[in-house]
Amino acid sequence: MDNLEIIGQNAKEASYALAKLSADDKNKVLKKAAKALVENKDKIIKANEEDLAKAKENGIKGALLDRLTLNEKRIKSIAEGLEQIAQLEDPIGEVISMWKRPNGITIGKKRVPIGVIGIIYEARPNVTVDVFGLCLKSGNASILRGGKEAINSNIALVEILQDVLKECEVPKEAIQLIKDTNRETAVKLMKLNKYLDLLIPRGGAGLIQAVIQNSTVPVIETGVGNCHIYVDESGDINKAVAITLNAKTSRPGVCNAAESLLVHKDIADKFLPKMYEKFKEMNVEVRGDERVKEIIPEVINATDDDWSTEYLDYIIAVKVVDSVDEAISHINTYGTKHSEAIVTENYSNAQKFLDEVDAAAVYVNASTRFTDGFEFGFGAEIGISTQKLHARGPMGLKELTSTKYVIYGDGQIRE
């Protein structure tokens, strides 16, 4: 039975040590860890095989089983991920601003680690190493609670990482794995306010909601994306077709994929038939409202539920709207504030859409699929925040930091 009180306390102590490490120290750990993972691939694969055997017994298959699987190639790629994090700039210590007050005190706002970060995630062992790398580089200790299906793989990975930490004289509690994968322990973690500064759920909508409902620790909500493409009256039809197709079909299972298409009534006649041809080629099921059906009678009837569904599949809901205002209002009603795009050549409508759509990332004439830490140039990503506090959109290393005011005086007292 894990003792969360002790895990929390050890994490907090480790976090103070991590906060003091230089970028060189941290990069050394990351590079050694990358090497150690590859060197210990047999140990990892053996543990993973135990997980896979049990998963198959329990009827797990398809994408879930694939995500659980580690092999030599994947271990190498995970190790390369750590090497890449070592190349990124260390966000810690940056003085964001500094100013002098009339009384002579100088106030600096400095970037510091958050402290202890908890991650609750599903049966994806690659996340274990990924989180280790991002948290270590940003000076944070991490407490991981992964899916029970991956427990043996996670234990093996964390053992290897902790050995590297010890070798580098960094507290091994910089990363800790919760081995009890029952629900009660997860709920205890969600209430570990005394030691945890932040909890990030990574996984499906069910997991994320469970964390939001139960956690008293601050949570960053990630992931759910009911994203729209709106094709404006003035939109370039070729761009509109290419962007919509890319947003829907380049990887339908991810959160920045499009789920709904809104089309201005005055371009629907010309645009929809062309778009529909492409959808048919890619086997995308189209669910349209009455006005879509007038143009393409063979589409399935969309119901009200379709506007709020994140299919994560080759399905798209399509609606004809009267104006950019109706499109914005529809998006702000049904969207999940993730990524939204307009295809337009009209300056005012582009600005209006950028200003009034309430989402983490709003695009003009580009695919929603770019909402990603790597595509944004952050070099890493721990998730995509769909809430408005602390971080919004792709979260890289900077988003894993907090700030501290440092004040230099020479004896000042307040009147």
Added chain:
Amino acid sequence: MDNLEIIGQNAKEASYALAKLSADDKNKVLKKAAKALVENKDKIIKANEEDLAKAKENGIKGALLDRLTLNEKRIKSIAEGLEQIAQLEDPIGEVISMWKRPNGITIGKKRVPIGVIGIIYEARPNVTVDVFGLCLKSGNASILRGGKEAINSNIALVEILQDVLKECEVPKEAIQLIKDTNRETAVKLMKLNKYLDLLIPRGGAGLIQAVIQNSTVPVIETGVGNCHIYVDESGDINKAVAITLNAKTSRPGVCNAAESLLVHKDIADKFLPKMYEKFKEMNVEVRGDERVKEIIPEVINATDDDWSTEYLDYIIAVKVVDSVDEAISHINTYGTKHSEAIVTENYSNAQKFLDEVDAAAVYVNASTRFTDGFEFGFGAEIGISTQKLHARGPMGLKELTSTKYVIYGDGQIRE
């Protein structure tokens, strides 16, 4: 009975209108509101007298009764607060950074309002107007749930403010007051995730903890301050006495007041007697550990509880420590991560203290009493965050904003 679903929905709609207002529009509302409050002072005072009469019946007195009281002078000062907010720079619309990616998309990170902010507070009607001003200027709609003792004052104030909003053609739901002051309604507000983007509790430790424990809406924890002054071996004794006295006695009831004094063993003999003289003059009760008692035998024995108590009174806990490391470790163990100060002339110890103390504001040779939005030069303050997410330390207008990525493309799709 308030219908929180409708209040939430109206707030969300109002927030979209507020996000579009220019600084000029918002300042016009603020200035008119300031005028309206003064013009309607009789209405406010009459409502406040009802609250005061009931409060006295219920045995409320002293500081609590004083904070509940509105009179002509205070109404004028509250109105001036709105005028001051009108003078501040509008944080909304600032493009914090903007860059071009190799594929040609341009990504901008833009400051936007948070949306709908809930505030749960105690019987201080001035907070009602203060929150209105700060939220309006930062483009946010607010839902207020104030203490039941101030309900008539709050109703009168919000009526006046809503009349001004209507007159300025801004949705009056930019500010809404919850009139049911029972606990059930407060708990419902804490779970209004569909409409509320942020909840800020303003008040004592009990109120704040109740919000943290019950809220599923993101919360910013504010206010509790168990602040320390550490007098280092090399500290200037005159500065140390002045800073400690200021931090303890200039306003003992506020969160940035000092509660504990740590003294290096090699300066204790010289410093403590001088300090004790001043404490006696100001009637500060001193609770010391064994080593303090060796120097000043008449002080009260400090118990373990004293190290974690926020007295908010003329009491101070004093401890002799062996080193700056022991001081830092004590502060990180017992402190509330609010404001901490070292008095030293030693460069390395100053740097060490700034680096290793885990608090929102860390001072060298200055009083902790400066942790305040006005003293920091923000021109306003909605509270002092003692957590690490989103905002840490004094929160001004900028801390009431979120960001949004706006992306300009010309047809880009993701490979």
